[in-house]
Amino acid sequence: MLVFSGAIRAADVSVGTATARPGQKATGFIQVPAGVDPAVNIAVIVVNGAKPGPTLALVSGSHGTEYASIVALQKLARSADPSELSGALIIVPLVNPASFVQKVPHLNPVDGKNMNRFYPGKLDGTQTERVSWAIGKQVVEKCDYLIDLHGGDLDENLRRYSYWAKTGKEPLDSTSRAMVLAFGLDHIIIQDNTAPARGAVSLSRFAVDMGKPAVIAEAGHAGTANLEDVDVLIHGSDNVMRHLKMLPGKAVPVEHPLWIGRLSVLTSEHDGVFYPVARPEAYVRQGMRIGYVTDYFGNPIWDALAPVSGVIVYIGAVPSMKKGDTVASIGELADAAQIPQR
Numbered sequence: 528m529l530v531f532s533g534a535i536r537a538a539d540v541s542v543g544t545a546t547a548r549p550g551q552k553a554t555g556f557i558q559v560p561a562g563v564d565p566a567v568n569i570a571v572i573v574v575n576g577a578k579p580g581p582t583l584a585l586v587s588g589s590h591g592t593e594y595a596s597i598v599a600l601q602k603l604a605r606s607a608d609p610s611e612l613s614g615a616l617i618i619v620p621l622v623n624p625a626s627f628v629q630k631v632p633h634l635n636p637v638d639g640k641n642m643n644r645f646y647p648g649k650l651d652g653t654q655t656e657r658v659s660w661a662i663g664k665q666v667v668e669k670c671d672y673l674i675d676l677h678g679g680d681l682d683e684n685l686r687r688y689s690y691w692a693k694t695g696k697e698p699l700d701s702t703s704r705a706m707v708l709a710f711g712l713d714h715i716i717i718q719d720n721t722a723p724a725r726g727a728v729s730l731s732r733f734a735v736d737m738g739k740p741a742v743i744a745e746a747g748h749a750g751t752a753n754l755e756d757v758d759v760l761i762h763g764s765d766n767v768m769r770h771l772k773m774l775p776g777k778a779v780p781v782e783h784p785l786w787i788g789r790l791s792v793l794t795s796e797h798d799g800v801f802y803p804v805a806r807p808e809a810y811v812r813q814g815m816r817i818g819y820v821t822d823y824f825g826n827p828i829w830d831a832l833a834p835v836s837g838v839i840v841y842i843g844a845v846p847s848m849k850k851g852d853t854v855a856s857i858g859e860l861a862d863a864a865q866i867p868q869r
């Protein structure tokens with residue numbers, strides 16, 4: 528039956544083809560029609576709590592080979608219990624299925640675009656832009672809070688961290704700060720979102736610009752889906768739900784986070800074979816050698832020197848290196864004025 532009056536109550540939650548009544552869970556797809564390139568169906572799970580409350584969106588897999596984040600949301604969706612939830616969850620574990628299926632890091636191989644850079648997207652754009660448009664309408668507009676999960680990609684060795692976006696607006700900043708502390712990762716990178724965005728933006732920036740508090744968390748590295756990384760992302764998401772009073776229990780926030788004020792990315796000046804000599808989480812001084820590149824005969828041709836003093840948040844994990852590729856990302860410790868007061 529297609530139409531039955533009165534059956535859809537106000538408290539039903541619908542995203543794409545998934546509709547969940549209060550106390551129920553539903554799965555479906557956000558259907559993105561074909562345009563200049565093929566159509567794609569994005570899996571979505573809606574968990575509609577038995578009790579009223581806010582709506583939290585949980586998204587991963589914009590980078591389809593950041594596996595720990597994708598596995599984490601799949602597990603979280605399976606274990607989420609609507610009977611103990613206040614409010615609703617919109618869970619999208621894999622925004623970029625082509626990247627996952629074809630094992631292509633960083634980009635959507637359908638159109639060669641980074642799926643975390645094109646919000647709000649375009650209805651008549653390429654696949655990345657059409658998916659971004661659909662996620663904006665179906666997920667971001669329908670949520671009150673957002674968590675975007677990432678990790679080290681196929682070629683990245685990463686130390687777990689989260690991002691907190693400073694906008695200069697209250698209560699947005701204090702709300703998102705409390706969420707990121709509740710998530711529990713002890714390295715937090717401060718993003719300066721005080722200036723207006725120019726052009727297309729990331730998912731979290733898009734949400735924050737709509738006034739919706741957002742957290743980005745990263746765990747996992749180099750094609751792995753280790754249980755400890757997966758569990759950290761699930762536990763952190765659950766803790767944010769506790770903090771938002773969507774789950775019973777108390778969220779224990781991280782007490783002494785290391786605030787990182789700025790990220791500096793070092794890129795390779797040569798094609799060649801990369802050898803790291805420093806690990807993620809290492810504190811390095813400006814000018815310190817953190818790796819080197821050889822030619823294909825093994826002759827060293829370039830030293831990777833730390834551009835700033837700080838913590839290595841990720842460093843190249845594989846020998847493949849081409850000119851312009853990221854060698855490492857180094858976080859400079861925030862100065863006192865940058866560190867938010869509780």
Ligand SMILES: [Zn+2]
Pocket residue numbers: 589590593676677678
């Ligand atoms: Zn990512």
